[in-house]
Amino acid sequence: MEKDYNEEVKVIDCTIRDGGLVNNFYFKDELVKNVYSSCREAKIDYMEIGYKASEEYFSYKEFGKWKFCKEEDIRNVVGESKSGTKLSIMADVGRTNFNELLPKNKSIIDMIRVAAYIHQIEEACEIIKNISDKGYETSLNLMAVSLLKERELNNALEKISKSKVNVVYIVDSFGALYTDDIKDLTNKYLKYIKSSGIKLGIHAHNNRQMAYANSIEALKNGATFVDATMYGLGRGAGNCYMELMLGYLNSQKYSIRPVIQCIQDNILPLKEKIKWGQDISYMLTGQYNIHPKCAIDFLKDENHVKKYLEFFDGVKKY
Template sequence: MTPDPKDIAPWITYRPELKVLDCTVRDGGLVNDHHFSDDFVKALYHTCVEAGIDYMEIGYKASKRVFQRDRFGTWKFCDEDDVRRVVGDNPTSLKLAAMMDAGKSDWKTDLLPKDRSVFDMIRVAFYVHQTVEACEMIKAAHEKGYETSANLMAVSQATEVEIEQCLELVAETPAQVVVVVDSFGALYTEQIERLVKKYLGYAKERGKEVGIHAHNNQQLAFANTIEAIIHGANRVDASMGGLGRGAGNCPMELLIGFLRNPKFRIRPIYQFLQDWIEPLRAEVEWGPYVQYNITGQLNLHPRAAIEARKNPEDRNKYVEFYDRVTAES
């Protein structure tokens, strides 16, 4: 009897239910305060369409009371008129997503009904102590007609009991997706496996999918994304060139090169890297530099590393940075 190829070489097959989300503008905007030009965002939009990507997270819907309009760019707020200026009515199969942070968005007033919006999904981001508000946000977005996602941030710093309590509450919401978010790039593959299985334990029986959003502090974002897929995560985040806060995210070009679904096309991604990402590197910095390695190993927020890399004269003072953060942690 000939073995089923799926049993011996799963890397040559694919799961049609696995969906990819591009977070280049949303997470990458944390590098440049979301000051992307319309041309950049429009080029990325067309790239996502041509590459067969399922979702494009085009930015935040952040509170204008918390964030000043004269400091932050368009994609921090994602007003409908601004988004439509780039994508029109989005007559494509690509779905558009926006992120709303608990405590930093006016979700009761700023979120239009779905039939008046170009967005398809609202991703609710929150820390474990904000779980109750996040559940209310998810319900409100669902009632307005959106797909919804629950993104518990900084899961590497939450206790087991906190994670389980959070998942119990989120499991009762209409969120279609619950995402494992390695905010600090601190997790290793064994931890990713354990978390994905834990999340599935709450999500699967309720018809929810589990996702993965990895940061690259220890150069494990791609490996951890693969690990999450292996253990059943069907919603995966990536960004062009790994563009994202600090060390960046899982690179889209690696992820699409790994996936075997023939609907995905990698050539448009290389074109975007060539035309837009490489020129951007001359303006802003991201990537797994040593300071980000250190904060990832110590399971710390990367803000200290970001600050340390602002002054070119101090960027290579690794020991000084290590001594400071270990003394403070």
């Protein structure tokens, strides 16, 4: 069925950033370039090309270059003349030296997306002010919202509503939420931020195979930014599938064909080397609303196929 397209909706491709959590950001430049080219051809609004982590906290011995997103590395991939798809990077509070960020007029990056947990909100808002003053678009990903008590969330949203952030995200970090939860959260977030002109986004994980449905629910109720990855590439159970989301938006603006080609030529070959996507263990961490790290570790065991009941009994204790 045809649907009305909301011209305010912006799609962010997180294939490299979220996918980097699967392979420690060891993507070849050619693959990153191909994803970027596909985003441009598909007319996707933003591509998140990686993290801006600090070498004070992480080492090149353990992580690839897209964990650090140095300006010269990005320019080597996307070129100097950039149009169409904007570029974003993510930076975690407490894991990034924000003083290292160049002013926007010296950077090819358009948006800095700050990720923070509830106890870091005040620091995150101050960081966002500094980033905004440097000329960047900003977003704030409030992590692990499914764990928050209502009073905690209300207090955080009150502070965020007074900040200089452009977009705040509902982040279903553990893939634990259902559509009713997303509807309630969307309405709550908008209640606090709408009068400030702050936009709302959705970043969903697929532990319960709800990422696509939850993303749609958020858009239906007023969110205008949505994250997705090609073939769902992302940590653990993965993310909302880009090819599904573009099909849902069903507009003349976006083209699915370049995404399908990128999946065929670049993403599917990764499946032979790294693992992501639906698994019973990820489903269980979603059901019990816990971080998927234990499932990730479980799947490293070559004999895990014979140990699902053991995992089930263990995860119930959380």
